[in-house]
Amino acid sequence: MFGYATLFSALASAVSAGTILWDGRFNEMKSSADLNNWSWANQVGNYQYYIHGSGAVTKYVNLDAKFKNPADTGSKQGAKITIDSTAKWNSDMWRTELIPQTKAAINSGKVYYHFSIKRSTTNVPSATNEHQICFFESHFTELKYGWVNGESGTSNTNLQWMVGGQSKWKVELLADVWHNVAYEINFSSNSVTFWHSTGSDPLTKTAGPFSGSTSSNGADWHLGVLRLPRAGNDGTGAEDWYFSGVYIESGDLTTAIASPGGAGASTGTTDPGAGSPATTAVSSSIPSSVVVSQSTTLVTSAKPEPSSPTVGTVKQYGQCGGSGYTGDTNVSVSLGSSVITYLTTI
Numbered sequence: 001m002f003g004y005a006t007l008f009s010a011l012a013s014a015v016s017a018g019t020i021l022w023d024g025r026f027n028e029m030k031s032s033a034d035l036n037n038w039s040w041a042n043q044v045g046n047y048q049y050y051i052h053g054s055g056a057v058t059k060y061v062n063l064d065a066k067f068k069n070p071a072d073t074g075s076k077q078g079a080k081i082t083i084d085s086t087a088k089w090n091s092d093m094w095r096t097e098l099i100p101q102t103k104a105a106i107n108s109g110k111v112y113y114h115f116s117i118k119r120s121t122t123n124v125p126s127a128t129n130e131h132q133i134c135f136f137e138s139h140f141t142e143l144k145y146g147w148v149n150g151e152s153g154t155s156n157t158n159l160q161w162m163v164g165g166q167s168k169w170k171v172e173l174l175a176d177v178w179h180n181v182a183y184e185i186n187f188s189s190n191s192v193t194f195w196h197s198t199g200s201d202p203l204t205k206t207a208g209p210f211s212g213s214t215s216s217n218g219a220d221w222h223l224g225v226l227r228l229p230r231a232g233n234d235g236t237g238a239e240d241w242y243f244s245g246v247y248i249e250s251g252d253l254t255t256a257i258a259s260p261g262g263a264g265a266s267t268g269t270t271d272p273g274a275g276s277p278a279t280t281a282v283s284s285s286i287p288s289s290v291v292v293s294q295s296t297t298l299v300t301s302a303k304p305e306p307s308s309p310t311v312g313t314v315k316q317y318g319q320c321g322g323s324g325y326t327g328d329t330n331v332s333v334s335l336g337s338s339v340i341t342y343l344t345t346i
């Protein structure tokens with residue numbers, strides 16, 4: 001028995017070639033209530049949890065084995081991230097986002113940001129609202145869904161990959177199809193590349209490399225969804241988004257969807273979600289990818305990054321500028337005993 005187990009783990013680890021710099025796979029968490037352990041004063045756990053509405057954490061984030069891509073045996077569970085009319089944070093945008101809590105060098109050299117994403121048939125995301133998904137604050141690599149500012153028409157059911165507001169790839173976001181993504185980022189050469197697959201298929205290089213304004217303070221990648229308001233075309237219902245297999249890797253890219261470590265299978269019990277047909281990967285039904293070009297940018301957060309609460313008019317990480325933005329541009333941040341106030345010019 002021991003011999004088999006050893007052989008199995010040796011084979012499992014041979015599949016993963018990279019080094020995990022930060023692990024956001026929810027494997028250590030019992031429930032989303034663990035996110036409440038984190039605060040600015042007590043920065044524990046794998047995620048910073050502060051971008052959310054006023055309700056309880058279970059209104060916005062829930063964890064379950066059935067919320068993960070079943071092909072990812074390295075994850076015990078996935079996250080269902082919900083936005084609704086209560087999920088407002090410092091603005092009229094609907095937002096539920098998790099930020100990596102780490103001092104690891106996730107913002108330098110060449111790194112891969114891994115995650116899988118899907119929607120289901122319930123609480124379907126609004127196709128008339130722009131959604132910014134898994135984005136950095138300078139928007140050099142991100143997904144978008146729904147009608148995007150600048151597009152013609154009123155709705156768009158595509159998931160798009162964007163570099164600095166330029167769409168580089170898109171595919172229709174069908175229900176219960178897992179989209180596996182790795183953002184390849186070389187912070188030294190300022191380039192980004194998009195790796196993608198569906199279901200259990202290994203990642204393939206899908207678009208890029210492209211030049212981008214790769215900059216990050218190591219605490220500004222937003223796992224989750226920000227939805228922009230759109231007067232007259234706002235979806236009214238709650239939206240559920242599913243994420244799993246979240247980790248940041250350096251070295252060689254792991255293209256297998258079974259993420260490193262096999263945590264999902266290491267509990268010694270049957271994973272109730274893994275064999276369930278709740279999600280169906282139908283890669284053959286995916287429309288072929290289309291490369292499009294579209295320009296739109298929106299700055300959604302204030303910089304520089306402080307580590308203490310805002311005392312000015314625009315709240316910390318609140319919107320202070322961007323295309324079409326007409327709100328307050330007076331940003332004040334407190335840094336220790338001094339307060340810096342500036343007007344954004346974007």
Ligand SMILES: *[C@@H]1O[C@H](CO)[C@@H](O)[C@H](O)[C@H]1NC(C)=O
Pocket residue numbers: 028029030034037045
């Ligand atoms: C969060 O805090 C609770 C109570 O102290 C603890 O039982 C739990 O293990 C913590 N969660 C994590 C992921 O550390």
Ligand SMILES: *[C@@H]1O[C@H](CO)[C@@H](O)[C@H](O)[C@H]1NC(C)=O
Pocket residue numbers: 109110186187188189
């Ligand atoms: C990242 O870019 C730098 C600068 O161009 C280059 O020297 C380095 O080899 C790249 N890293 C990898 C792992 O490709």
Ligand SMILES: *[C@@H]1O[C@H](CO)[C@@H](O)[C@H](O)[C@H]1NC(C)=O
Pocket residue numbers: 311312313330331332341343
């Ligand atoms: C910005 O807000 C701060 C804090 O309320 C205030 O002291 C300052 O005068 C404001 N600056 C401008 C230019 O409005």
